[in-house]
Amino acid sequence: MAKEAVYLDHNAASPLRPEARAALIAALDLTGNPSSVHGHGRALRNLIETGRQQVAGLAGAEPRQVVFTGSATEAITQAIVGGAKAFPTGAVALSAGEHAAVQKAAEATGLPVWTFGLDAEGRIDLDQLAAVLARADAENVTLLVAVHWVNNETGVIQPVERINAMVGPTRHTLFVDAVQAFGKLPLEFAASAPDMMAISGHKIGGPAGIGALLVKAHADTVRLIPGGGQEQGRRGGTEAAALIAAFGAVAEASAYDRDAMTALTAHVERGLQAFAPETVIFGHGANRIGNVTNFAVPGLGNATAMMALDLMGLSVSSGSACSSGKVGASHVLAAMGVPKDLAGSALRVSFGWNSTMADADAFLAGFETLLSRQKRGGKAA
C-alpha cells in the first residue's frame, strides 16, 4: 500500500495510545508471578494494583470493585451467566440492541430471555422496559436486567439514568454494558444504581485482551472462573500484569473530547448529505456520543462499499458483527425498524483519540469517488 490507510474504525478497536504502549513494554520486562511473595512477585503485584486504581479512577469505582478479565465479553459473561447463578433469577431481560456478547451470555444462562425494544432512533423503549418490569411483578419473577450505555453501531446514548431509577430500587439485578461509554462519559459506578458493569481496554487505546467487570460488594459472588483464587477469588488465572498496566496507563491518559469528535462526524454527515442527499443517518434524532456515524446510501451495498473503500485505503465498518470476513445483518438496525434493504447499505465511520479532520476529508473524497463510479453505472470497486 503506497499511502498509509486511514483508520476509521475506533469503535471496533482504537489504536494503541503511546502511554499504553510504554507501560506495556516496560511491564513485559518484569519476571515472575504476581501471587509470589518475593520481590519479583511484589513488583508485578504493584503494577496490577496501580492499574486497578487508574481504571477505577476513570470508572468512578472503588479499586476493590474492579475485577480484571480477559475482555469485556468475559466480564459480560461473568456478570450474566455468573450473576444468574449467584442471585435468584427467573429470567434475563435485555434490550433488542445489546451486543452479541450480552445476547449470547443471556442465552447461555438457559433461562427465559425477555426482550424490550428500541425506538426508531435507536433509544431503549422505556415503556417496553416498564411493561417487562410489570410482567415480572405480576408473575413474581426476579430478573437480571442487561442494557448497554452507548450503542456500538449508532453511538446512541441510552437513558441509563432513567433505567437506573426504574430498576435500581427493585429486587432485580441491573447490569450495564459500558464498553462504548467508558472513557467517554462519567460512569460514576460507585455512586450509581447498577450492580455490575463491563468495560474493555482496546476501545480506548489500550491493548486487546484486557477488560474488567465492575461489581458492587453485595453482588460480589458472581463467578465464572473460580480457579486459583486470583482477583480475590473472583476471577482465577494468573493476572496479565503487563496488559493491566497498559489498561491503567490508558485510563489515566484518556481525555475524550466529545465536541471535537462531534465536529468530525458532523463534517462527514454534512459532506454525505451534500453529494448524496438521499443518505439516511441512523439515530440522527437521538443524543449521540459524537465519535461515530452510521449511515446508508440506498442502493449501495455495504459489503461492496467496504471492499472498494478498503482498496482506497479507508478502513470503515458495517457496524454489525462481522465474523469470518462476512458482513452480518444488523440486529440493532432491525430493532429500530430499518428495512432490510436499507440496513444492507449501512456503513459505520468511527473516530478516536488520533483522528483528524484530514481523516474525515479523506473519507469524504473516497466515498464521493465510489458513489460517482456507482452512479455512472460502473462497478463500485
Ligand code: PLP
Ligand atoms: N459490548 C459492546 C457495546 C462492544 O462494542 C463490544 C466490542 O465491540 C463488546 C461488548 C465486546 O468487547 P470485547 O471485544 O472487549 O470483548
